[in-house]
Amino acid sequence: MSNYKLGLDYAIEEDQNDTLSIYKTQFHIPKSPDGNELIYMTGNSLGLQPKQTKAYINQELKDWANLGVEGHTEAKNPWLPYHEFLNKNMAKVVGAKPIEIVVMNTLTANLHFMMVSFYRPTKKRYKILIESDAFPSDKYAVESQLRYHGYDDKEGLILWKPREGQELLNYDDLEDILKKQGEEIALIMIGGVNYYTGQFFDLKRITELGHKYGCMIGFDCAHGAGNVELNLHDSGADFAVWCTYKYLNSGPGSLAGCFVHERHAHNKALNRFTGWWSHNKETRFNMRDEFDQLPGAEGWQLSNPPILSMAAIKASLDMFNEIGIKSLTEKSKKLTGYFEFLLKQLGEDTIRIITPSNPNERGCQLSIQVINADKTLHNKLTEAGVISDWREPDVIRCAPTPLYNSYQDIYYLVEKLKTILN
Known part of the structure; x- marks a missing residue:
């Protein structure tokens, strides 16, 4: 999709138009010690807890x-x-x-x-x-x-x-x-x-x-x-x-x-x-x-x-x-496409995405190589309130999960990454 736009207003508008955005409120989102929600991008490692799980157990x-x-x-x-x-x-x-x-x-x-x-x-x-x-x-x-x-x-x-x-x-x-x-x-x-x-x-x-x-x-x-x-x-x-x-x-x-x-x-x-x-x-x-x-x-x-x-x-x-797996994967493709779009603004001399660019050949995970970076970059992202996943030798894996991630999560993640890189 080529109709993504830059700026926070676009992310807010997309979240408002997203019929699945309500589901984010049905999950426990981890928080930092000061009480702010973390940007959780590791549903590919451990999914978050639905609030209704407690009642079922x-x-x-x-x-x-x-x-x-x-x-x-x-x-x-x-x-x-x-x-x-x-x-x-x-x-x-x-x-x-x-x-x-x-x-x-x-x-x-x-x-x-x-x-x-x-x-x-x-x-x-x-x-x-x-x-x-x-x-x-x-x-x-x-x-x-x-x-x-x-x-x-x-x-x-x-x-x-x-x-x-x-x-x-x-x-x-x-x-x-x-x-x-x-x-x-x-x-x-x-x-x-x-x-x-x-x-x-x-x-x-x-x-x-x-x-x-x-x-x-x-x-x-x-x-x-x-x-x-x-x-x-x-x-x-x-x-x-x-x-x-x-x-x-x-x-x-x-x-x-x-x-x-x-x-x-x-x-x-x-x-x-x-x-x-x-x-x-x-x-x-x-x-x-x-x-x-x-x-x-x-x-x-x-x-x-x-x-x-x-x-x-x-x-x-x-x-x-x-919800149905079809609706979830539709949102997933849009959300991951938006993430890819924002990352590409950082320039290919800075960031390389090794995950296929064809949405039909990937899920929601993007594996990102940051040129000349090591694990300290991942540590700084964590300190900035982003929970992502580091894999040796040089890959940060981020999975914008459609059930509980938003366009604003992705916007703020890339902004934090930009700040750290600069």
């Missing part, structure tokens, strides 16, 4: 206090099927069918559970392909899977790298890797939105390419869920995993989400780890029956749901359901 504490074990069936939101209350709204957020979704465990644990089923190496086909600058936890996880299956974790790992002097990944290079080594690759596991550059990958394109060579395809959507339209079902991916504490505002270390494509929903032959919560609900409490697999993503659960964490997720998902 308190409801479960109250039912636990008053009902004890009977809360499993008699609570206002009965605990036995509690995870089912999340499936429909989470499915809308990530573009899936409810049968393809389950909320369980944490992100890297879910990644390992998915690899039990979808990384099935053979003598000929055993390699795993990831992006070269994948989130460290993903890299550690796939390396450990290679070692667990008896392979060398360096020889068995294929890295999709950016070209010399570039940060972003190129699909032609991925195609070249597959042409040369596709028959040896058992699994392609890519971060849906790269944590460092903010590049949003074309999930469908990667899936179609990988499937053409007989590879299984999974995505870590930690930086995508609640941020971009993932359309997981239409992508055709075999599985995806994500956390809920970033853009989905469910609290530090909260539960994670899991997608398993419906074509695998009734495949009982798929290897997997099991527990009593993946067993048929009708006979689960008979206790002595042989294992009877639940269909769909629920069939990957092991344990009964941790209710207090799920209550926080429910609080956030109800808000997402009210």
